Amino acid sequence: MTRSTADAGLTGPAATAEAVAAGPRAARPTSWSRRRRLRKTTELSILLGPGLVLFILFVLGPIAVGIYYSLYNWDGYGPVSDFIGLKNYTYAFKSDDFVTAILHTLLLTGLALVIQGPLSLGIALLLNRKFRGRSFMRLVIFAPYVLPPAVTAVMWSLLLQPDGFTDQVFRAVGLGGLVSLWLANQHIVLYTNFVVLSWQYLGFGIVLLLAGLQGIPIELKEAAAIDGATAWQVTRRVVLPLLGPTIRIWVFITVIGSLQVFDIIWLMTQGGPAGASDSMATYMYRTGFQNQAFGYGTAVSIIMFIFCLVFCLAYQRFALRRDTAGALTRAVV
Amino acid sequence: MAALATADRARSRGHGRWTIIPATYLVSIVILGLTIVPLLYVFLDGAKSNGQLGENSIALPHPWVWANYGSILTTAPFWQFLGNSALIATVATVLAVGLGSMAAFALSRYAFRGRELYYTLFISGLLFPIVMAALPLFALLQDLGLTDNWLGVALPEAAFSLPITMLILRPFMRAIPGDLEDAALVDGAGRLRFFVQILIPLCKPALVTVSLLAFVTSWNQFLLPLLVFTTQSHFTLPVGVSVYQSTYSSNTALILAFTMMAAVPALAVFVFAERYLVAGAAGAVKG
Numbered sequence: 174m175t176r177s178t179a180d181a182g183l184t185g186p187a188a189t190a191e192a193v194a195a196g197p198r199a200a201r202p203t204s205w206s207r208r209r210r211l212r213k214t215t216e217l218s219i220l221l222g223p224g225l226v227l228f229i230l231f232v233l234g235p236i237a238v239g240i241y242y243s244l245y246n247w248d249g250y251g252p253v254s255d256f257i258g259l260k261n262y263t264y265a266f267k268s269d270d271f272v273t274a275i276l277h278t279l280l281l282t283g284l285a286l287v288i289q290g291p292l293s294l295g296i297a298l299l300l301n302r303k304f305r306g307r308s309f310m311r312l313v314i315f316a317p318y319v320l321p322p323a324v325t326a327v328m329w330s331l332l333l334q335p336d337g338f339t340d341q342v343f344r345a346v347g348l349g350g351l352v353s354l355w356l357a358n359q360h361i362v363l364y365t366n367f368v369v370l371s372w373q374y375l376g377f378g379i380v381l382l383l384a385g386l387q388g389i390p391i392e393l394k395e396a397a398a399i400d401g402a403t404a405w406q407v408t409r410r411v412v413l414p415l416l417g418p419t420i421r422i423w424v425f426i427t428v429i430g431s432l433q434v435f436d437i438i439w440l441m442t443q444g445g446p447a448g449a450s451d452s453m454a455t456y457m458y459r460t461g462f463q464n465q466a467f468g469y470g471t472a473v474s475i476i477m478f479i480f481c482l483v484f485c486l487a488y489q490r491f492a493l494r495r496d497t498a499g500a501l502t503r504a505v506v
Numbered sequence: 507m508a509a510l511a512t513a514d515r516a517r518s519r520g521h522g523r524w525t526i527i528p529a530t531y532l533v534s535i536v537i538l539g540l541t542i543v544p545l546l547y548v549f550l551d552g553a554k555s556n557g558q559l560g561e562n563s564i565a566l567p568h569p570w571v572w573a574n575y576g577s578i579l580t581t582a583p584f585w586q587f588l589g590n591s592a593l594i595a596t597v598a599t600v601l602a603v604g605l606g607s608m609a610a611f612a613l614s615r616y617a618f619r620g621r622e623l624y625y626t627l628f629i630s631g632l633l634f635p636i637v638m639a640a641l642p643l644f645a646l647l648q649d650l651g652l653t654d655n656w657l658g659v660a661l662p663e664a665a666f667s668l669p670i671t672m673l674i675l676r677p678f679m680r681a682i683p684g685d686l687e688d689a690a691l692v693d694g695a696g697r698l699r700f701f702v703q704i705l706i707p708l709c710k711p712a713l714v715t716v717s718l719l720a721f722v723t724s725w726n727q728f729l730l731p732l733l734v735f736t737t738q739s740h741f742t743l744p745v746g747v748s749v750y751q752s753t754y755s756s757n758t759a760l761i762l763a764f765t766m767m768a769a770v771p772a773l774a775v776f777v778f779a780e781r782y783l784v785a786g787a788a789g790a791v792k793g
Contacts, residue, residue, distance in 0.1 A: 321743065
């Protein structure tokens with residue numbers, strides 16, 4: 174957005190007041206206009222300053238400092254002196270454990286998109302009508318999303334214990350043959366994690382899409398129906414295209430969330446057994462914090478950040494560009 | 507909301523109603539089961555002895571054993587964790603919404619060079635989830651002497667809540683008619699007074715939404731307090747749950763009861779705040 178359009182969009186009196194100030198008086202600044210300008214600067218510093226300081230100190234600062242730490246061999250304590258250049262990065266990409274963690278993270282992200290996406294969409298379309306108990310349903314569907322992920326993780330790790338609740342349910346309904354060591358079998362554990370992640374986050378997608386669906390004017394659907402469109406055609410040709418912006422935001426939030434998944438995996442399996450459920454974030458925590466390879470862990474988090482950034486830029490370029498009201502897109506231009 | 511209600515009424519009169527409603531109920535029941543049953547069983551199994559649990563997790567407790575819940579509610583850790591979580595989430599929310607609304611005011615209703623740049627800077631924070639910044643953040647907190655200190659968790663959480671706060675508040679503030687501001691200025695109010703006495707009350711719906719988002723985000727945060735705290739009496743509820751799990755690993759029924767108690771505050775707040783959280787989700791879409 175250019176500055177001129179931004180100013181044109183401003184509805185406050187500042188724009189008009191400034192236009193006046195920029196008039197004939199501008200050439201010969203009086204003490205009055207100087208005082209006004211000083212006052213505006215003071216107000217702006219009071220309003221903007223504290224937030225900006227907090228944000229730069231705790232959000233941008235650590236990222237910048239992280240890039241610096243990632244170039245050192247450092248244990249997190251004492252002086253940062255052992256400069257090793259990009260060795261942390263090359264080591265990371267040569268490490269089978271980390272490459273596996275990257276693949277797991279990408280797999281979880283992909284699964285979220287192809288399984289949670291259509292599922293949320295289908296359920297949202299079904300629930301987007303008036304029926305008895307609808308607000309209760311919406312409440313129940315959204316509930317897991319507000320649980321602390323740590324609580325979800327501990328809860329499911331207990332329910333999934335061998336011979337625990339889940340196994341007993343499987344046996345009770347005659348599916349005892351499917352029972353496995355959900356959290357200990359290397360071939361299953363990642364998918365177990367995915368199911369629990371879906372349990373927590375599916376409701377968010379459904380509620381987000383429902384909110385989007387309710388923003389679609391009923392007249393458009395009625396007009397299409399009157400013109401002879403079937404229910405499927407109305408959904409496919411009218412509803413889905415109009416839901417585009419909501420779906421694209423859901424994809425954005427889901428990908429960013431999946432790339433940094435930590436709490437649930439860490440508390441259910443600590444990335445194990447033997448790294449079989451490691452994500453980039455659990456790998457980062459274990460190597461960087463627990464094993465005190467702090468500089469290396471920081472390099473891993475910078476790599477995570479680069480994944481995030483690349484996705485955002487590509488997504489902005491190819492998908493979000495079409496949304497006019499994309500404040501998110503402006504962030505990455 | 508009125509418009510939505512009308513739309514729904516119109517929709518329910520539309521065709522196809524009788525084929526789709528049964529499917530809606532079927533899907534509803536399945537979701538209900540998958541969502542509520544696990545939670546219900548955490549509660550029920552917490553009211554069993556470990557012996558009962560081993561024999562049968564599915565049946566109702568027989569007899570009901572309230573000792574697990576009793577011991578949790580009458581000992582210090584649960585209340586300490588709860589208190590710590592509440593303190594940290596409250597301070598993080600007040601800071602994020604307080605400083606965020608001031609900054610959003612400056613960036614929505616003042617014209618100055620670099621305004622869009624500042625806004626972009628804040629919004630770019632959406633790209634930095636707290637997990638990715640955690641390690642260097644921890645090093646910074648060490649330098650500031652804020653490790654094992656609740657401020658070391660509350661301040662960064664407030665900072666990381668600023669982007670979404672700005673994203674929702676700025677368009678909201680922008681949409682409030684300039685005439686109101688003109689009138690206030692003509693009547694002799696300064697712009698700061700206009701902000702406090704007129705704009706803030708008008709922004710109440712958006713403020714409730716961003717407050718809830720900041721509060722829930724802080725309440726659920728796990729990695730940062732895990733890094734920052736070393737003393738058990740400082741732990742927040744999520745960290746407390748995880749510690750409880752590893753401390754009493756053989757006493758499954760007790761951990762289940764504790765997990766249930768840890769879920770209750772979030773669910774209780776949620777039941778009356780759901781409307782605003784959904785509005786927040788919708789607000790994020792509209793950008």
